[in-house]
Amino acid sequence: MGEWSLVIFTILMQTAIGAYLWATLMKSRKQERDFNKNNIAILALTAVAMIVSLMHLGTPSGALRALLNVKSSWLSREILFSGAFFGLVFITVLGDKLKLNGSQKVLLGWVTSVVGLLSVFSMSKLYMSSIIPAWNSRTTMLDFFVTTIVLGGIMLLVTSLKELEGEVAKLSIVMAAAVLIHAAVFPSFVAGLGAGTAAAQTSAMKLAQAYGGMLILRWVLVLGGVGLVILSQYKKQQESTYIYLALAALVLGQIAGRYIFFAVGVARGVGVI
């Protein structure tokens, strides 16, 4: 597993958080939506993500010690918020059993969403605080939040298509906008790396050369994915087929993107300034 664990952890967490966020938004528009299936799926994804994240550690048994430096470490904060998110999702799933009333559920929804967003924020800051120019950029934050919006959105669509009746078009427009913004910013991000330090330039070179093909595929998949979501609204009889195709495209595209993110992470150091 090793380094794949970071690809899987970040993708799964962002997907889960995004799905929860979307669900909360949708719920605020129509109280009776409960998105139970979605919540259970989020809980499962978050659990898998957290377990997979352990595989990145050399000493997984000490994972809890990662919480010891919330004071200054974004990694500690990431774990804290991710853990809290998991707990809150758990409570959300148990909502009825715990006999939460409507406003408590609304409050829980928003609190959980905020905690989830803080988790994505911490995750972004974690990479942005590194010595790796390809990560040490606001594009990282954009990438992570776009993934949250897009994969979260598609997840909600997959789990709760029926409940979303009437909202899919709006949702798809937001997803498409997020992807387009990311795509629009990306060339200037690469150009910025190309004009940067030796490590940044090396990352840019890797993006353009070794990972160039994969990068093109990634954008085709992601843009195609949101395209399929939009298209699904014009092909109502095949809506779910389109949504599943979109899911496949978006997940593959974002995994490719995240893989590239890690693979071009050249650290600055002695001789590679």
Added chain:
Amino acid sequence: MKGFIEKALNYQLERRTFLKASAATVAGLTLTGCSGGLQAVSDAVAKDIASKEEEWITAACWHNCGGRCLNKALVVDGVVVRQKTDDTHEDSPDYPQQRGCARGRSQRKQVFGVDRLKYPMKRKNWAPGGGDKELRGKDQWVRISWDEALDIVAKEFIRIKEKYGNRAFFQGGGGEIARTMGLLGGYVSNWGTTSWGSWRWGPEKFGMAEGFFAHSINDRIDLRNSELIVIWGANPAWSAGGSPTYHYLQAKKAGARFVVIDPSFTDTSEILEAEWIPIRPGTDHAMLLGMAYTLITEDDPVKNPLIDWEFLNKCVVGFDAEHMPEGANPEDNLKDYILGTYDGIPKTPEWASEICGVEVRAIRKLAREIGYTKRAALFTGWAPGRTHSSDSMPQMFMALGAMTGQMGLSGKMTGVSCHFGTANGGPRLVTNGGNGVPGIKNPVSDTLNHAQMWDAILTGKYTAGYNDVRDINIQLIYHGGNAVLQTREGMTKGIEAHRKVEFVVSNSHFLTTNSKYADVVLPATTEWEREGGFLTGNREILIFYTKITEPLYEAKDDIWIAKELAAKLGLDADAVDPISAKQKLFNQLAGATIIKENGNGMEKLVTITSSDIAQWGVKGEPQHGRITLKEFKEKGMYQVPRKPKDNYGFIAYEQFRKDPAANPLNTETGKLEIYCKGLMELIKSKGFTEIKPIPTYNPPVKGYEATFSDWEKKVKGEYPLQVINPHYMRRSHSIFDNISWLREAFPNPVFVSVKDAKERGIKHGETVLITSEYGKTLRMAYLTETLMPGIVGLPHGAWAEIDEKTGIDKAGADNVLTGQIPTGQGISGWNTCICQVEKWTGESLTPDHKWPQRIIF
């Protein structure tokens, strides 16, 4: 796909920085168990060790590395957990600590290496007489008992002696087994110029020292008085571990300007901020002649005094027709040779430049600078002498010093500055005594020159002297110690020779090249597993080391092997090893001497009491010396404290220069001999090639000239590049090549100039094939601007790893490229070797530190 982040993170842009290796399967800390075996230390055992008492013991660092330093081992229960170097006194440039290098600091990884030979073993398909001899080097190994091993060796000795006689025994090296073989009736030995090249036996004939046993240069503190220091073909930063380069640095700080003449821009040049004069290997003599021409033609005793006529008149013979020794033809003088008076070829800087590649301007400039500088030091390493046909070059180097009078006074010196004696000439100030063991005579007088011995074994003929070729039929090779198959020239022939004879046996620590091609391999102890001993190096120190650990596995001392074998052979085993190890050590202690404080004569070093003698259980008399035995053992070293103007300085030729008649040199004429009949006769007597009595230039076999198929038209031949063998910091000759820490630190590439690489489409780090007339080897190319184009640097001493399918070596073993070429005094001419380099189209090499270790059992 595992490791993609790691790969990106560790991306290295610059050269010479190495990639971080992930997992390496090297056992870390190891220890001796009750069984005498090694095992990896578990955390629990490590904790247990940590709680035990620890002791720093002075450890031998006994290698032929060109330096000598204090090495100490922190020993806990027979395990070395850490090392350190000299901290016996405060450090200062005058009285420096004797600090060891990367090799010595990783010594525990050698002694306790997982690839140490553990048991005696024989080749699986060996049978009396050899069995399938072609399988040597590729057969499997079978563990055998010591008894069986010694039995096999003894029986083969007897069988071969009966069949062929003692002249069939070839002894590769190792003083201990030579005793047994001497008692058995003798053996064919071997000889050669080894590291010295043409500096080995010539200098004593023309009045200079060879630079190891004796020195023609002043001591290091006087060196600070030199204004100009010329270092010709030496890179102590790489080839003389310990303090030598530090001594040069002090001279630099004192204001000296440095000039380094070398095919490559070295670390020595770099830190001394030297002017670098790139030169082709094997052409130094030509440059020296060009410089001498400049001096002769530009000298004006009044207006432009470049030549020290007073010195030449008083101390030198053979420079010009007016200063010839009795009976010599006056036309045979150096001046007329240089001016071309009789041969019509003036040895102008232009003439020299065409050969040596040094700019004419640079040749003239350096000659003038040496000529007018009041106090200059003219130094050379042995490397320029490790060239074929170069017997006259050292004499010409002396001539340059003599012409400019850079000899015999403070700050003025000319001679060899390398190995232990780098930048620090003079007799030893402290030395150990003899061990008291009488020698054993070798009744066989045949001895094979290194540059001919493999050929001699293969062809059955060798050169014993002038017009004296003798038959020889070697059928048994005993490697008692020296890495001759690895480090003597012509390894391809050497392997062939090993596959020809009926029996090969080797004592060693690892499966070295010697052992790899043997029938029986006997595991020997290292110095760390022995009683103790002494090490001298630079003149100011004597190191007293003692046992670190008990013999590992079934390893035995070489002397034990010699003795037990003698017993099996029915010889007088006690004659082989007549004195106990303890007594031998004691004798050396008791006989140790130190220079008197007034600088005149030597006195006892060690105070020994009768209780010391009783405690040691040895025979001896109490004596009074400078240091008690206890303190000497604790410190592990005696170092003579030095400071400027003390009584221990040394000015070479000082008395000779003052009054040559009263203090003659040990030459035929008592003077420095630019005309040297003795040298000419010495060379002739060896029976290989001949020289003139004056230093004329002889284009070397396999030198620059040989890279051309048509020298006149300057058409390059099949092997257009010259090879040099830099001493490389991963190894001391071949020793330490297997140490993973050092493999990681020093990847052992082949150095190729950017220009030559570009012409061949070779990129940095790519695997290249290096081919000579004699063999092929692979290495990763290291592209550099620090090497003169036309020259390839293949580091010396890598353990050959020959692919039996293709015959191509993968380790970059230097002697795969060299041939058996005897010239002059029997020179091993490694730095005259020519090759071609090309991109390798087969599988790329993996870094050496990832290669599997040679672990047999």
Added chain:
Amino acid sequence: MTQKGFYFDMTACIGCKTCQIACKDKNDLKVGVLYRKVSSFEGGKFPKPWMYHLSMSCNHCAKPKCVENCPTGALYKRADGIVAQDIEKCIGCKYCIWSCPYGAPQYKEDQGKVGKCDMCADLLDKGENPACVDACVMRVIQYGELDELKQKYQGTQDLAVLPESNITKPSVLINAKPVAEKGA
């Protein structure tokens, strides 16, 4: 709080890597793990090439990103400024490796933890010198209070081959060859 640091005199370094090996020995490091590493650089054009070596370990930065980012607090700054590590706390997350501009923290595969130079704190506490300092055959590595080193020696923290020193404020002073200086 005081700040200890290293001094490195590049002008006399021969790249012999004795410091690197002495460090490996002191810390008993496997192949692949280097707490102190000698990097070599060269350039120019024959016959005027240049080269230099840089021996570097942890620089015990005044603003250590590794300490800031370490999620467990395993990495911490001692009162004498040494960036030390409580190995028991380390979980091998490698975030320090991503944080250090000098490649100082090293992942130890067999232990599943990171290790790094602690300036031989155990030896310092016993009144001895760091292993690399005592090992250097050219006497180019020194250590001490950074302020005192600065008074005693000329030097810089910024080289052409190093990330800018203001990222972490390394406690190192390098007597650089002109060709190695920033902007050279």
